[in-house]
Amino acid sequence: MDRPDPALRASVTMTAAGLAAAWLRGLGSRDLTAQRRLFVFPHAGAGASAYRLAAYLPDTVEVCTVQLPGRESRFAEPALTSLDAAVAALAPLIADHTDLPYAFFGHSMGSLIAFETARRLRALGTRIPDRLFLSGMRAPGLQDRDPRHTLPDDELLATADFDGVDAELRELLLLPLLRADLTLCETYTPRAEAPLPCPLTVLAGSDDDSVDEKELADWRRHTSADFQQHLFPGAPHLYVRGTERELAEMITRTFPARG
Numbered sequence: 001m002d003r004p005d006p007a008l009r010a011s012v013t014m015t016a017a018g019l020a021a022a023w024l025r026g027l028g029s030r031d032l033t034a035q036r037r038l039f040v041f042p043h044a045g046a047g048a049s050a051y052r053l054a055a056y057l058p059d060t061v062e063v064c065t066v067q068l069p070g071r072e073s074r075f076a077e078p079a080l081t082s083l084d085a086a087v088a089a090l091a092p093l094i095a096d097h098t099d100l101p102y103a104f105f106g107h108s109m110g111s112l113i114a115f116e117t118a119r120r121l122r123a124l125g126t127r128i129p130d131r132l133f134l135s136g137m138r139a140p141g142l143q144d145r146d147p148r149h150t151l152p153d154d155e156l157l158a159t160a161d162f163d164g165v166d167a168e169l170r171e172l173l174l175l176p177l178l179r180a181d182l183t184l185c186e187t188y189t190p191r192a193e194a195p196l197p198c199p200l201t202v203l204a205g206s207d208d209d210s211v212d213e214k215e216l217a218d219w220r221r222h223t224s225a226d227f228q229q230h231l232f233p234g235a236p237h238l239y240v241r242g243t244e245r246e247l248a249e250m251i252t253r254t255f256p257a258r259g
Contacts, residue, residue, distance in 0.1 A: 041110030205235030
């Protein structure tokens with residue numbers, strides 16, 4: 001039987017590494033010190049640079065932020081409109097980097113992707129996260145209050161916070177990206193599965209008018225382990241921007257260095 005060409009094996013390895021680097025920003029950034037990993041899943045319309053948690057976490061935590069197609073370094077790629085497609089791409093990449101204790105943090109749209117990625121990892125028989133931090137999103141299965149992905153452009157623009165953004169950039173890039181992300185969220189229907197055996201911490205700003213405490217509490221039925229709920233006082237929906245230090249401290253306290 002012929003042995004695989006070493007050059008071909010190296011090429012495949014480099015391709016896999018390049019794919020992981022495209023999707024997971026920060027992967028390998030703390031190789032010498034990392035004892036844990038935190039995978040971060042941003043909100044709709046945001047890219048990996050929207051979050052600065054790494055600056056406030058110890059060197060023992062490697063932060064890997066998901067970079068979906070259609071934004072920042074991947075702006076030339078078509079944005080995904082299916083949560084299943086996002087999870088199908090992400091789960092195998094994350095499965096290759098579960099050698100350390102790890103957790104997920106997702107905000108808004110990112111909460112749904114993080115949750116379904118954890119369920120996909122369980123289905124793959126891979127080590128699942130030690131904890132999910134799910135932020136600013138009602139529990140799966142609850143009806144969207146005001147679906148927006150089918151709104152005409154002018155009405156969708158009126159709902160978005162694009163103040164100060166160049167009009168051409170807003171209409172050619174940001175608006176289609178926002179519509180794609182909203183489609184991903186608002187067409188998502190969770191499948192009936194057993195609760196995850198990993199703990200959940202559910203977070204939100206106390207002044208977030210897109211989700212209430214009852215909708216947050218409904219996440220409890222999706223775990224058979226510990227459940228915690230926390231509100232950041234006086235904070236809006238996008239509380240993450242500006243509260244990275246407090247959020248990082250909470251994650252560090254709740255996700256201690258043990259394997």
